[in-house]
Amino acid sequence: MTKVTKLTVFYDSYCPLCMIEMRHLSKRNTLNNIVFEDINDSDFDERYPELNFQKLYARIHGLTNTGDLITGLDVTYHAWRLVGQGWIYAPLRWPIVKPIADRAYNVFARHRNTLSYWLTGKPRCSQCKENL
Numbered sequence: 001m002t003k004v005t006k007l008t009v010f011y012d013s014y015c016p017l018c019m020i021e022m023r024h025l026s027k028r029n030t031l032n033n034i035v036f037e038d039i040n041d042s043d044f045d046e047r048y049p050e051l052n053f054q055k056l057y058a059r060i061h062g063l064t065n066t067g068d069l070i071t072g073l074d075v076t077y078h079a080w081r082l083v084g085q086g087w088i089y090a091p092l093r094w095p096i097v098k099p100i101a102d103r104a105y106n107v108f109a110r111h112r113n114t115l116s117y118w119l120t121g122k123p124r125c126s127q128c129k130e131n132l
Helices: 016-028 053-058 074-081 099-109 112-120
Strands: 009-011 036-040 061-064 069-071
Touching: 009 016, 009 074, 016 036, 016 074, 016 099, 016 112, 061 074, 069 099, 074 099
Parallel strands: 009 036
Antiparallel strands: 009 061, 061 069
16 A cells, blocks of 8 residues: 555535544644545535546545545545554554455445434534534
8 A cells, every 4th residue: 555645535524424534634634634625615626627526425535645546444544544543444454354344334435324314413414514
């Protein structure tokens, strides 16, 4: 896996669970190694015309300092590693665990609105992006 020293994270600000994680990451991003890009911003398509909104909406994406577009738990691992807490997610990238964790993430991503409702009482929101 390439060593990521900077990361742009493309996230869905209308997802309550996604915003909880982005807020936690943002608070710990004291070295500014992570740039947060909301895929719902009105000018997002103009700034990132090469990216497909439907793919970005389906799962989290990140753009590394080397220009690689990564998805899912690879983004999560690298983002938390850049804020000094990668050890929490490192086991999810181990060769034996990775395929299972990636399948579980895909299920989570597909059902994140329902899971958000169960856990936060909000399936989607327009105000989640405040305070990032």
